[in-house]
Amino acid sequence: MALPLLPGFSINKNLSKDKFHKSQHFDYSNGVPMLVGSEKPGIGGELLLGQKHKQKYSLFPKGENSNAPSWVAFDKQVLCFDAFFQEVVPQSKEEKYRVRKCKIYFYLEDDTIQVVEPELKNSGIPQGTLIRRHRISLPHPNDDQFYNVHHFNINQEMVLYSRTFKIMDCDPFTRNFLRKLGVRLNPTASVPEDPYCNLRQEMEESMKPLRPYERQDTLKQFLDHDRNVLCFYCHWDDSESMFGDPRELIMHYFLADDTIEIREVIYPNSGRDATPKFLHRSRLPKHAPIPIHQPGEKTDRTVLNVFGPMGHGGRYILDSLKTGAVKEDFYKDRDLTFGSVINVWGRRVMICDCDNFTKAFYRTKYGVEDFTPVQYKAPPAPKPARPVPPYNGFGSEEDSLCSCQGLLPKPPQKDFKKLMEKDRQGLDSNVLRFVGKMETDNPIDKERVFIICFYLSDDTIAVFEPTQRNSGVIGGKFLERSRVKKPGQELFKSEKSEWFTVQDLYVGAQLLLNKQSFKLVDADEYAFNYMEQHVEEFPRANMGTILSKIKSISEDKKNQLLAMVSQGDTGMIQYEHFRSLLVATDCGLSEHEIMMLGRSYSEREQTEANMGMMLAVAQDQLRKKHFEAFAEMIRAFTHEDRNRTGLLPSKDVRTICKAFQLPLPDDLLRGILKRYEKESEEIDFHAFLSGINWREDPAPPVFAEDVLKFDVNWNGTPAGLAVRSVHYALMLEDVFGPRGTADKQS
Known part of the structure; x- marks a missing residue:
């Protein structure tokens, strides 16, 4: 039973509402003002009369496609x-209608449509978009409402602005897209024939000649050889004319159109105006100059005769x-060869050379x-030698020479390439050290020993004198590091001075360094190596070279050397005896060559220190320096050991030790690493760290004299001879062969 319509019995529908706004019925879509309120609810979101509630979700399950907007999902998809559409042609007896073909493009991103008509030749109507x-x-x-994708199908008509278009077919992409949307496509339709187009086609075919005219197609040549x-x-000898002289020309032949351009090479201060071109780009005739032709004499085609009147209906062949x-004959690329003379409008120009591209062509x-290029000019005269003023005494000779080479003096340039190659690189010092003694009559100076250092990076020499106890001479620096001139040269002269080079320093050489004579008696191991x-x-x-000198001695000296080989001998001889024998034999060997020969055939004394x-x-030194980073070092070694073999190259082990600043002298560290090095030039870093770890594996205590054994300070006085004995039998076998020594023993 319904309640009566009386005060107090009616229900206020606005009691539970919290929204009282009106829906928006007007909006812009793609810049077009539109009425969009047909499906909008009323005040507060209530449905109006006749509206149905739109379900939030459809009856079908939601697909797996992305939630991207249409302008992103269908971007660049058309x-x-x-x-086609038919257009009526009024007031024409030749045609009643026209069939105009077109293409309809539907853009999926915003449902827009574009209609384009392909342009036809001589159509007489505006075409395009x-x-x-x-x-x-x-x-x-x-x-x-607006057209959307569901309004399109094949073999159906659609009206666009009161003009009826009939869709005949579509491309494969459109066909596949519509099928995926569930659209059942109709069969393909055909375009009706256009009577007027057929008439025009018949007229054009009747206008074509039975035989083709001569065709001059230069497009292919241009496309193949453009640029x-x-x-x-080239060379043009204009010496016969008044004030003429030989000229150099550059000729450009353009393969795109067989044209030629010539430019003149004008040198500075030649007295000629710098014209841009000697010959403008054009086709160059072979028989120039040519007479001027009468009007109508030179044409593309020649009319033989004319039939009929000169107007409508006239014909000609x-x-x-x-x-x-x-x-007319014009120059082609086949006419341009080396040594050939071409006619450039009456000037005889000879081709002498070309560039690499022309040679390849x-x-x-x-x-x-x-x-082979044609030589058309005499070779240039040699430049006269610039006179060099003598040294003026200010600065070095290079400074004085640079001040004479320009108005603004510049400092002399050093040989930076040699400096970078021969400068100190790690343990490679590139410094050759020799032991020298002073040549003098003073008995005290005769006993003085000097170290002569030659620096390979800049050819400088430095002399040091080691301190000797109770000698009465204060040691130290004897000669500052600098280049030293060879003796017997004038000071103020124009020629460059000669300086001591590395080839002038060898064992047995005599050097006059700043009026002081030295004799080199020995060198260190690095210099010999x-x-x-x-x-x-x-x-x-x-x-x-040394063995060839010994091989070229006389027969008597050869027998004297072979006399050293005795039956049952070990083939070894002391180095001093070996040296005395070579000096007495007079083989023409210098002191340095004898020493190098002894080193080559020697048995070195192994003076290896005790590993323990x-x-x-x-x-002991690590303990005094409080070095305890052994755990960090083992982690660094393990990180570098990619193959987990426990072995690392010697260079990597030394690099890690230097990275942790291991407080050990270089010679001591090098000696320890050498003992742990295997045949593959790799080191067991576990054994190495275990040997120097004074925390876990302490070694017996050492004394001060033991530590001093490893403080290397080479002072030119070796502890013992590195070469004790020489294998002379092997040397004689290499020089005279095994047969000569065997005959002597028998």
């Missing part, structure tokens, strides 16, 4: 349809044999291999 891209509304009475230019270097046609096209490794710079260290003593000294 549906293309082939269509018929309808610009925008949204198009449906025909009346649904003009409040390809042959460059020739062309002369296929070109009787009376003017023929003639080699590929014509198979030319001889590109460096000379043996660079025999091209030190011929006295070349064993092939070296580790004890290392632990």
